[in-house]
Amino acid sequence: MTLSVEKEVNPHFEDFLFDWRCKAQLLVGGYGSSKSYHVALKILLKLLEEKRTALVVREVYDTHRDSTFSLFTEIIEDLGLSGKIKTSSSPMTVKFPNGSKIIFRGMDKPEKLKSINNISLIWLEECSEIKYAGFKELLGRLRHPTLDLFIILSTNPVSKGNWVYKHFFKNELEDYYVLDDEELYKLRTVIVNNTYYHHSTADDNLFLPGSYIEQLDEMASYDPDLHRIARKGRFGVNGVLVLPQFETKPHDQVMNEIARIRKPLYKNGMDFGFVDSYNAILRMVVDHENKWLYIYWEYYKRGLTDDIVADELAAEGLKKVLIKADNEDAKAIAYYQQRGFRMLSCKKLRRIDNTRKMKRFKRIICSEACVNTIRELKELTFKKDPKTDEIIEDEFNIDPHTFSAMWYGLDDYEVANVKGANAKRK
Known part of the structure; x- marks a missing residue:
């Protein structure tokens, strides 16, 4: 026409x-x-x-x-x-x-x-x-x-x-x-x-x-x-950031800063996964004097059976370190213990308490080598109640497996404490 x-x-x-x-x-x-x-x-x-x-x-x-x-x-x-x-x-x-x-x-x-x-x-x-x-x-x-x-x-x-x-x-x-x-x-x-x-x-x-x-x-x-x-008219973070203090730095710079910490506290946490979720492990260092947390190494894979994951972690030298893991999977923890890993169940803490603990760190500094940690945590936001528009402090816009690994690895550390478990060194 x-x-x-x-x-x-x-x-x-x-x-x-x-x-x-x-x-x-x-x-x-x-x-x-x-x-x-x-x-x-x-x-x-x-x-x-x-x-x-x-x-x-x-x-x-x-x-x-x-x-x-x-x-x-x-x-x-x-x-x-x-x-x-x-x-x-x-x-x-x-x-x-x-x-x-x-x-x-x-x-x-x-x-x-x-x-x-x-x-x-x-x-x-x-x-x-x-x-x-x-x-x-x-x-x-x-x-x-x-x-x-x-x-x-x-x-x-x-x-x-x-x-x-x-x-x-x-x-x-x-x-x-x-x-x-x-x-x-x-x-x-x-x-x-x-x-x-x-x-x-x-x-x-x-x-x-x-x-x-x-x-x-x-x-x-x-x-x-x-x-x-x-x-x-730009995409970005929509909502309230869970970890506004999260930042990234080149890996060598992160390792140099860790080397200068006077009394470093080494922590390792693991979240189990298989088909829909990921096996996520973070290696971290706490600078207790400054209340800073460093994340310098990650493992992030799914679809692998425990024997394959165990072999890969052993090759990375993780049998030598203490790993705190999800207390909901006692069977998996027992398997890794049988394979010679120093793996323990984390304490049972509420998600909201773990989240509040992470927010108490003044800085969370992540190595740029930990790409999956950055993807999950840099723009992690709280969910909102659709009726009240208020944030829900224990629900997020995604299921952040690395965040869970942080919780587990730091279960015996309290940001505000000075003595006790926090005083232990590697």
């Missing part, structure tokens, strides 16, 4: 509107960047040109009415096409004179997705709110016998623990890498692995009033996390 329309758009989105080279298109941006507006405009232009059925998805169906559906309606009226493109609010649909149509669905009503056929274009608005399993299911719904297939995702950046970051950028725990998000912030648009990446901020929206941008700037003083998301 040939229609001539004129519309002023933000320059940063001009190329995006007509770029259909990639099957997947990810738009990441801050508040007010106009990414959703330009996605909706892009879809309208495509469906005017080609007969297609597009599916627009949000986590909750009812949120479409005041967001995506309202946005399509606004653009259609603004283009002067309300006489040609028909919208219906019950059920929410957009129908084109060439037979194209847009249908709206929510992941909270999955049964509504089963009857959809010949979908060649999907838009996931606020995709970070949708579960990863839902995203993969939608990929399976994307099929058409003749047309090219496209899936567009738009979101404000949230935590690096969210599936969007892990899938489209990197998942360090799984050693999976596609793109460094810092590169996207620098280049603004990037194509990698048949995915078109687009980054935007409020500065890219020339139609925003200056007062709105001033409000975003003010967030820096009272909510840095929200300022990072809303103003800068």
Whole structure:
């Protein structure tokens, strides 16, 4: 269908509107960047040109009415096409004179997705709110016998623990890498692995009033996390850090600092794992005078039987040191003892008490060689109660196996104490 329309758009989105080279298109941006507006405009232009059925998805169906559906309606009226493109609010649909149509669905009503056929274009608005399993299911719904297939995702950046970051950028725990998000912030648009990446901020929206941008700037003083998301449009840590004193240093520097500690306390902890969780062992040194903790060596593997792990640890010389391990697995501890390891069960302490103990260290300095420890602990945050928005002090955004190894290895050490077990040396 040939229609001539004129519309002023933000320059940063001009190329995006007509770029259909990639099957997947990810738009990441801050508040007010106009990414959703330009996605909706892009879809309208495509469906005017080609007969297609597009599916627009949000986590909750009812949120479409005041967001995506309202946005399509606004653009259609603004283009002067309300006489040609028909919208219906019950059920929410957009129908084109060439037979194209847009249908709206929510992941909270999955049964509504089963009857959809010949979908060649999907838009996931606020995709970070949708579960990863839902995203993969939608990929399976994307099929058409003749047309090219496209899936567009738009979101404000949230935590690096969210599936969007892990899938489209990197998942360090799984050693999976596609793109460094810092590169996207620098280049603004990037194509990698048949995915078109687009980054935007409020500065890219020339139609925003200056007062709105001033409000975003003010967030820096009272909510840095929200300022990072809303103003800068960047992924990062979302929430309250469990260990804000955690830092990293080159391995040689860490070992040199350990060598200068007047009375070093050597500690070793192990958390057991197998299929879904990891065998995690940390070797640590406490500088009791300064209340500093050093982490200088790690073992982090899964899917290995105890005999293989024992052989690998023996090769590293760990039979010579005392290791405190998870008291919930007496059988495993007994096996390692039989193999000649000096392994003991740790004390039974509550998770909340162990966490509070770790927070009492003034500094936690980790060798850059301990990559898995850094991945788990550098951005470890507390979970929040969804009803009260208060943090839960013994629940975290991930299951941090190295954190458990810290607990076990330091079970007989109290940061505040001066005598007793803390006075013992290696």
